[in-house]
Amino acid sequence: MADTLNHPDAADATDGPPPAPKTNYALDCGWGRLIFGQTFTDPETLISVLQKELPERRDIAFYIKDPHVLLANAPQEVFLDPSHSFRLDLTTYRPSDRPLSGFFVRRLTSKGDADAINRIFAMRGMVPVPLEFFWAQRDARAICYFVAEDEVTGEVLGTVTGVDHARAFGDPEKGSSLWCLAVDPQARQPGVGEALVRRLAEYSAERGAAYLDLSVMHDNEQAIALYEKLGFERVPLFTVKRKNPINETLFTGPEIDEALNPYAKIIVDEARRRGILVEVTDATGGFFRLSYGGQTVKCRESLSEFTTAVAMSICDDKAVTRRMVEAAGVRVPEQMPADAGEEAIAAFLGKHGRLVVKPARGEQGRGVFVGLESLEDVQAAIEAARKFADTVLLEECVEGQDLRLVVINYRLVAAAIRRPACVVGDGRRTIRQLIEAQSRRRSAATGGESTIPLDVETEKVVAAAGHGLDTVLEEGTELEVRKTANLHTGGTIHDVTDGVHPALVEAAVKVARAIEIPVVGVDFMVKSPRGPDYAFIEANERPGLANHEPQPTAERFIDLLFPLSMPSAMRQAAQELAPAGKTAQR
Secondary structure (H helix, E strand, C coil): CCCCCCCHHHHCCCCCCCCCCCCEHHHHHHCEEEEEHHCCCCHHHHHHHCCEEEEEEEEEEECCCCHHHHHHHCCCEEEEEEEEEEECCCCCCCCCCCCCEEEEECCCCCCHHHHHHHHHHCCCCCCCCCCHHHHCCCCCCCCCEEEEECCCCCCCCEEEEEHHHHHHCCCCCCCCEEEEEEEECCCCCCCCCHHHHHHHHHHHHHCCCCCCEEEEECCHHHHHHHHHCCCEEEEECEEEEEEHHHHHHHHHHCEEEEEEEHHHHHHHHHHHCCEEEEEEECCCCCCEEEEEECEEEEEEECECCCHHHHHHHHCHHHHHHHHHHCCCCCCCCCCHHHHHHHHHHHHHCCCCCHHHHHHHHCCCCCCEEEEEEHHHHHHHHHHHHCCCHHHEEEEECCCEEEEEEECCCCCCEEEEEECEEEEEECCEEHHHHHHHHHHHHHHHCCCCCCCCCCHHHHHHHHHHHCCCCCCCCCCCCCCCCCCCCHHHHHEEEEECCCCCCCHHHHHHHHHHEEEEEECCCCCCCCCCCCCCCCEEEEECCCCCHHCCCCCHHHHHHHHHCHHHHHHHHHHHHHHCCCCCCCCCCC
């Protein structure tokens, strides 16, 4: 299999006339088939095609003009998708004259692009495409893929798929359609989605298409606003899908626990997929009760009754946590209490050069100050940290990357590098405006869980870089605006599970066993996740499992609580791998 896809754009205009109109046409898109309803002669045939949907795939029957007639043929098997159809008239469409900022749009060309598309699909809860499918389509006339690439890092920021109806099935209307528009929720650059839509529209127009259609969920207000801004208009066309596990949330009705945050919802959704009874007891606080096979477990997000009060009290006091894991042979930074006196603090600062000040109790990065180099800054940070806890700790500042490892049932499930919030200048907006815009995007991507505070700490970090909040940052300049990488203060998370060094995994499991906690987020500072060097920072008894998709964090959490809900083959394999006496029990 070649590593590069060949898409000879120059050949598109001279690849011969479109095929004669086809009947009963379905196009394989990798994640499922696009079934073009206007090509079918009768509803019975269309239903028979839908019934051939493959496992783990999502077929979409589009252009259904009489959905009530179609549904009457198989009411138990298919449903009317709650989506709207939109159309862009390409004969009147006008391109934007505004240049792209920090990225560019191009055709998919490599295996790396295909991997990146699937990564974004997974983050957005979309069905992935087999990698070999991209190669099978490298010379396709009917289907094309575009990606947006960060012009500095080379990372793929978003993707869109286009279908040419004339080349696919000889469409006499010369239509085209847009599918799978997806943008990385951590992309910092604005306008990625709009740029992808515009590029596909212009490409379709160049190939002679008369219009560009799409289907979008009725409640996706952000996407609908974008499409209407670009000139798309609603059309009376409908979409029908099969009742399968992937589509379950679309035909079972609205959820009764809409107030659940993403960290509780990911667990509740996995429980429901397995037929586990879910009772939400306090949606705002993330509390729920799970019942299966005569057993009931109360949870608050990833904190369950399986975590003892003793384990919680250890995690709650950072000084105690440090002593416990150090006794287990885990490398910890040197630490001292903030009430040791000014002389001792000065000596400690002189020894290490840079310090971290943090409250002995607390979470989500509140009251944590990193990289302090002067006695005055340390003393000011101590006073600020005392607002969050009576006891404040000083710690040597270990240089490196912030690594979170999620350990469930004493096995590593996910590992990710956490990076502090940063913004990228566009030469027009102030740093304050960039922070506000980035904060809105992070909030939208995390259900309101991640925002960048415009507080004293942010102002200090910006000032340390030689700027003020009202400075206009030059185009392309990247600026960190927080020192800590906590997600609740706008940090981003980047999965490294497949490449994390075994020594780091072993150390994380040691931490979990020292605390005797079945679910824990272990934070290390590391030179590289691929190397063995680390320093323990803290342990979180309620790690956010939703931050680590597509790793199966929620699945392993439910496995822990209800082993009998696992398929028998998986349950047997888990029992064979589990060290004697180490599986969590109640």
